[in-house]
Amino acid sequence: MNKQRSPILQDANFRWLLGGGVISGLGDQFTMIALPWLVLTMTGDPLALGAVIAIMSVPRAVFMLLGGALVDRYSPKRVMMVTKYVNAALLGVLAGLVLFAPALLSLPLLYALALGLGLAQAFAIPSGTSIMPQVVPPEHLQAANGAMMGMRQLTMLAGPVLAALLIAIAGDGGAAAAATTAAGAGGLHALHAPAGAFGIGIAFAFDCFTFLFTAWTLAQVRMRAGAARPAGPPQSIFSSVGEGLMTVWRDVALRTCFMYWSVVAVFVGGAMQVALPLLASQNLHGAGSLGLLTGAHGTGMLLGMALSSAGVKLRFGGFGATLLAIDAIVALLLAPLGAITATWQGAALLLLAGSLAGFMQIAVFTFIQGSVPPRMLGRAMSIFMFIFMGLAPLSAAAIGALLKVITLAQLFAGGSALLLAISALAWWLTPMRSIGTGGLRSES
Structure with a gap:
């Protein structure tokens, strides 16, 4: 049993x-x-x-x-x-x-x-x-x-x-x-x-x-039997990095997903890193509120991961369609954050958004790990992590200047609208909606 x-x-x-x-x-x-x-x-x-x-x-x-x-x-x-x-x-x-x-x-x-x-x-x-x-x-x-x-x-x-x-x-x-x-x-x-x-x-x-x-x-x-990878011909580190980038680029499904994540990280991810601390300090009750907000989001992510690990299914089609649909829902949850007047309101919204993000995060990691040859996986994962740990902080620096001319409510509403627009454009203009867990599917 x-x-x-x-x-x-x-x-x-x-x-x-x-x-x-x-x-x-x-x-x-x-x-x-x-x-x-x-x-x-x-x-x-x-x-x-x-x-x-x-x-x-x-x-x-x-x-x-x-x-x-x-x-x-x-x-x-x-x-x-x-x-x-x-x-x-x-x-x-x-x-x-x-x-x-x-x-x-x-x-x-x-x-x-x-x-x-x-x-x-x-x-x-x-x-x-x-x-x-x-x-x-x-x-x-x-x-x-x-x-x-x-x-x-x-x-x-x-x-x-x-x-x-x-x-x-x-x-x-x-x-x-x-x-x-x-x-x-x-x-x-x-x-x-x-x-x-x-x-x-x-x-x-x-x-x-x-x-x-x-x-x-x-x-x-x-390491499990058969997991060791062939060493292959000697290669410089920079050539190896280039090979990793080309491996992702040549795979249509990987290229589409990585480009989508890059756009989201630059235009939305950095804004959220700056907006939440400001929300807690300007609209709520300071550091205590920030702790509750981040704690609610973290609890939601833990819940979403637990549900995914337990085998609960949350599908809107294939992997790509589900990713876009969940991002659109998260965008709607983030929109009212700038107008909240109580910490519990933000915590409730972030708990729901975190649950969806946690659920999808496992699917994203599993998708990448299953789509890349084992000998290339380190490079593929480094590119993925670079997107969120490199691009988002760079955009966060620009948000500080932007907040001199717009309000916090406008930042949340604008970020939400932007994420909705990005996911909609990805649905209609890219092969994203046809991507399954094994890569690009022939059917739409």
Whole structure:
């Protein structure tokens, strides 16, 4: 009975990979809370915080394509193992400085460590998103993706709460930072980590531990028989990246989907990254409201992933038609966000939108993994992740300027109308609606 109900959990390799992913994801959330808080306690300057985020995200996006090529050359497991040790080393240094030598941690040094973390992620992300087909058989791939993404989403809900609690209890350096600011710190780049930031240091130390621990769990994973790819002729990394781009371009279904996602990321994705924090600060009740809104969206995504993993069907035709229909529904849910007057209203809308997004996210990953030859999967996944982690942040920068001439309500309404228009144009002008899970179908 158990085997019939959950065959994927009978696979020891998958259990090692899933357990490591959960622990690593939890540690990631600790750093995502601790790092911006450290910058703010050091400087109190949003511009410095933006600089740290940019230093992490821009190189990550640029080098992610090279990361995908290395994954395909050396295998996802080998690349992931190296990134775990690199991340552990960087976070160990950061934790040690905050805990034992805060006077040595200047802003330029923090920029350098952030750059190192961003570069490590550029190689960790394509390896993490392409290893699954080498661990589980094809018939269990969607269930495995659902379980992994669902647990990852769970860590994204629990991790920030646990990290914030740890930092608040153990010390966030706020008092020391306030005293430094009141006394006048001089030049911005002369600022150092404040004393008393014990909780922040422990958060970094915990993430360092999770990377070391999950390096051990990853070592227990054995690739399934027949998953190893032929090495092929020697090829330069840049040629390998070009081959990956051409592989996606030559496949009509992949090219259509990737171009559609790029347009959505540029014209809609970046706007949402900026709009939600502004909505919480201008229309609602500040950081508490933002936490509830993001929590509702995350809960919705977890619910959608759980339903998909359980085999619940949500279809409006094939894969492409379903993707466009769900995007259109999400657009309608986002439209009234700019006019809400209570946090619960936004939470309800984002819960529904997140459920649809979570459900579709598993289908998207499974579609890519099933459409690309195994030896090219690292590069294909790096291109996909580049779209959302590279293009969307670039468009977010332009939204700040746009909000000087339009209102927040107009931004949400305009973004919703734009997403509806993009999905409608993709339906009528591209082969999108004829794409199935196995690629382009001959029937419409």
